[in-house]
Amino acid sequence: MTSADEATGTTRGEPLTIAQIARRAGVSVATVSKVVNGRLDVAPETRNLIEELIRRHGYRRQKRATRPAPLIEVVFHELRGLYGIEIINGVNQIARENRLAVVVSELGGNRTPGRGWVEDVLARRPTGVIAVFSCLTEEQGRRLRSRDIPLVFVDPTGEPGHDAPSVGASNWNGGLAATRHLLDLGHRRIAVITGPDDVLSARARLDGYRAAMDFAGVPVDPVLIRRGDFQIEDGLRLTRELLRLSDPPTAVFACNDGEALGVYQAAAEAGLRIPGDLSVVGFDDLPMAEWNIPPLTSVRQPLQEMAAAAATMTVALAQGRPPSRHRVELATELVVRGSTAPPK
Amino acid sequence: MTSADEATGTTRGEPLTIAQIARRAGVSVATVSKVVNGRLDVAPETRNLIEELIRRHGYRRQKRATRPAPLIEVVFHELRGLYGIEIINGVNQIARENRLAVVVSELGGNRTPGRGWVEDVLARRPTGVIAVFSCLTEEQGRRLRSRDIPLVFVDPTGEPGHDAPSVGASNWNGGLAATRHLLDLGHRRIAVITGPDDVLSARARLDGYRAAMDFAGVPVDPVLIRRGDFQIEDGLRLTRELLRLSDPPTAVFACNDGEALGVYQAAAEAGLRIPGDLSVVGFDDLPMAEWNIPPLTSVRQPLQEMAAAAATMTVALAQGRPPSRHRVELATELVVRGSTAPPK
Numbered sequence: 001m002t003s004a005d006e007a008t009g010t011t012r013g014e015p016l017t018i019a020q021i022a023r024r025a026g027v028s029v030a031t032v033s034k035v036v037n038g039r040l041d042v043a044p045e046t047r048n049l050i051e052e053l054i055r056r057h058g059y060r061r062q063k064r065a066t067r068p069a070p071l072i073e074v075v076f077h078e079l080r081g082l083y084g085i086e087i088i089n090g091v092n093q094i095a096r097e098n099r100l101a102v103v104v105s106e107l108g109g110n111r112t113p114g115r116g117w118v119e120d121v122l123a124r125r126p127t128g129v130i131a132v133f134s135c136l137t138e139e140q141g142r143r144l145r146s147r148d149i150p151l152v153f154v155d156p157t158g159e160p161g162h163d164a165p166s167v168g169a170s171n172w173n174g175g176l177a178a179t180r181h182l183l184d185l186g187h188r189r190i191a192v193i194t195g196p197d198d199v200l201s202a203r204a205r206l207d208g209y210r211a212a213m214d215f216a217g218v219p220v221d222p223v224l225i226r227r228g229d230f231q232i233e234d235g236l237r238l239t240r241e242l243l244r245l246s247d248p249p250t251a252v253f254a255c256n257d258g259e260a261l262g263v264y265q266a267a268a269e270a271g272l273r274i275p276g277d278l279s280v281v282g283f284d285d286l287p288m289a290e291w292n293i294p295p296l297t298s299v300r301q302p303l304q305e306m307a308a309a310a311a312t313m314t315v316a317l318a319q320g321r322p323p324s325r326h327r328v329e330l331a332t333e334l335v336v337r338g339s340t341a342p343p344k
Numbered sequence: 345m346t347s348a349d350e351a352t353g354t355t356r357g358e359p360l361t362i363a364q365i366a367r368r369a370g371v372s373v374a375t376v377s378k379v380v381n382g383r384l385d386v387a388p389e390t391r392n393l394i395e396e397l398i399r400r401h402g403y404r405r406q407k408r409a410t411r412p413a414p415l416i417e418v419v420f421h422e423l424r425g426l427y428g429i430e431i432i433n434g435v436n437q438i439a440r441e442n443r444l445a446v447v448v449s450e451l452g453g454n455r456t457p458g459r460g461w462v463e464d465v466l467a468r469r470p471t472g473v474i475a476v477f478s479c480l481t482e483e484q485g486r487r488l489r490s491r492d493i494p495l496v497f498v499d500p501t502g503e504p505g506h507d508a509p510s511v512g513a514s515n516w517n518g519g520l521a522a523t524r525h526l527l528d529l530g531h532r533r534i535a536v537i538t539g540p541d542d543v544l545s546a547r548a549r550l551d552g553y554r555a556a557m558d559f560a561g562v563p564v565d566p567v568l569i570r571r572g573d574f575q576i577e578d579g580l581r582l583t584r585e586l587l588r589l590s591d592p593p594t595a596v597f598a599c600n601d602g603e604a605l606g607v608y609q610a611a612a613e614a615g616l617r618i619p620g621d622l623s624v625v626g627f628d629d630l631p632m633a634e635w636n637i638p639p640l641t642s643v644r645q646p647l648q649e650m651a652a653a654a655a656t657m658t659v660a661l662a663q664g665r666p667p668s669r670h671r672v673e674l675a676t677e678l679v680v681r682g683s684t685a686p687p688k
Binding site for chain 1: 413414415417423424425426428429432433436443445446447448449450460464467468576605608609612631632635637638
């Protein structure tokens with residue numbers, strides 16, 4: 001124990017401040033701050049040392065002048081379908097247990113919050129912020145950190161600046177499972193309707209598709225890969241294009257359930273039966289998937305659990321407990337229903 | 345001006361407190377409180393007098409010891425489908441303009457909040473509360489009023505205690521329009537799948553159906569009226585029953601879009617085509633209605649606008665401006681799509 005610690009009267013049972021931890025670990029306050037905020041960019045041995053100090057002595061947040069408000073903020077880039085309801089319900093579950101209220105905001109389709117957003121959040125002094133399918137600027141992240149407001153991402157878009165903890169699903173495995181299911185049924189002309197190019201989860205699903213095709217020795221025909229934006233309209237428009245090909249697909253892997261619904265529309269327009277004439281697999285398995293006619297085979301992404309995991313991480317961070325993992329990835333699972341069958 | 349007012353130094357330009365208004369109007373503080381909180385149980389002439397005083401002098405809220413937090417609370421009995429997304433987006437629109445954050449809570453399917461709910465709300469000191477398809481107990485309403493927290497209902501369930509301002513849609517007219525549309529197409533065996541018996545909006549839709557049938561001189565066959573609970577499963581189960589009748593309906597008016605989706609399922613099971621073999625009308629016109637196959641004819645309920653109206657009323661009440669109307673009812677509109685056609 002240094003004399004400085006003696007002077008501040010720190011004893012074994014009393015939690016350390018961030019400055020005290022920094023002194024004991026022989027590192028900067030900024031480095032300790034990174035660890036307690038769950039950031040990755042700290043050397044493993046330093047991280048271990050700091051975590052060991054926190055485990056032994058506890059850690060007392062000090063920057064926040066006043067106690068945080070009993071609020072947890074969820075920010076969506078867009079609140080449009082059942083995806084949002086699942087997330088809110090998942091966060092609400094953990095919020096209720098911790099007597100926190102859930103503040104929901106929406107960025108009007110922008111993936112990065114605008115100028116006023118962070119000021120309003122700072123003024124509310126929430127216990128933490130969960131950003132869903134969104135991206136904060138470096139500056140916004142920095143300002144939250146400067147007030148010690150924990151930030152956790154759900155389904156991060158993959159743009160730069162994502163050094164905060166995050167929760168996602170095993171998208172690559174899901175893409176693999178969806179495509180393997182179609183291959184196993186005997187399909188070879190398998191189209192894929194993807195999500196936005198710059199979104200990590202969309203890219204992972206497409207890569208899973210490619211891997212399944214490669215492993216099965218089925219050449220990927222580039223004309224069968226169509227870029228969508230996760231909207232119903234994309235599924236409709238891109239399937240119309242696919243069905244006009246001289247050698248059209250016998251199956252479509254749509255990278256979310258919305259796009260899959262668009263595939264159903266295009267098939268109905270063209271007088272094609274699902275699954276007799278065209279097999280369809282979706283992704284997300286939102287509550288409506290089982291009510292498609294026929295019920296949609298889809299890759300289940302456990303959105304409520306993902307949101308609950310993010311809320312749990314946020315609460316832990318707010319209580320000065322660094323999360324045991326920087327990245328939590330929950331398993332996806334193929335749910336086979338009536339929209340897939342062997343090709344004719 | 346009374347000497348008491350002179351003593352408190354009230355001048356023309358300065359807003360009056362609730363006690364000053366009460367003295368000037370010669371009524372109790374409780375009566376003024378009712379008016380500024382938008383309650384109905386005040387005689388019209390008293391109400392007019394009080395409103396005139398407020399118009400002339402302004403009104404200064406005084407009960408709230410501290411300024412309210414920049415939060416607006418939305419409480420749902422259940423957060424399950426796109427209905428909730430529409431409401432949140434509508435509230436968010438007004439909240440953004442007023443720099444308020446939206447707190448979303450869900451009662452797990454209960455129409456009345458449980459014990460802890462009101463304590464948590466009081467502790468958060470929100471600017472106001474919007475209760476959606478829910479009912480507060482007398483005691484809960486009283487406790488919000490005691491802290492001067494405005495309360496506005498959206499689509500109130502109709503249980504007792506609803507003296508707070510509310511926003512709804514013209515449900516009776518919607519039921520009438522839906523049924524008239526089917527009658528105009530030539531249908532006579534028209535079934536209706538209703539909502540819960542004790543919910544006002546559901547009752548109004550059913551009454552609109554009855555009125556249309558009566559005006560057209562078509563006897564209502566009680567066997568064609570089926571009680572649902574606004575869930576997809578009800579539409580499925582009750583349509584199965586209807587299709588087993590010796591004289592089955594040629595058209596079904598489902599009292600929400602979820603039930604209508606269940607009708608689609610039952611029709612598909614039975615090998616019936618919509619609209620060739622069975623016409624279907626829904627209610628709500630949620631964003632998914634146009635994506636049903638075929639697209640659903642539905643009565644549009646302007647949920648986003650209803651929610652925005654409720655938020656506007658809440659903000660006005662919080663600023664000491666009694667709403668110009670205690671009840672706002674927005675028009676419904678029949679949107680004809682592909683699920684209705686003349687009977688075979």
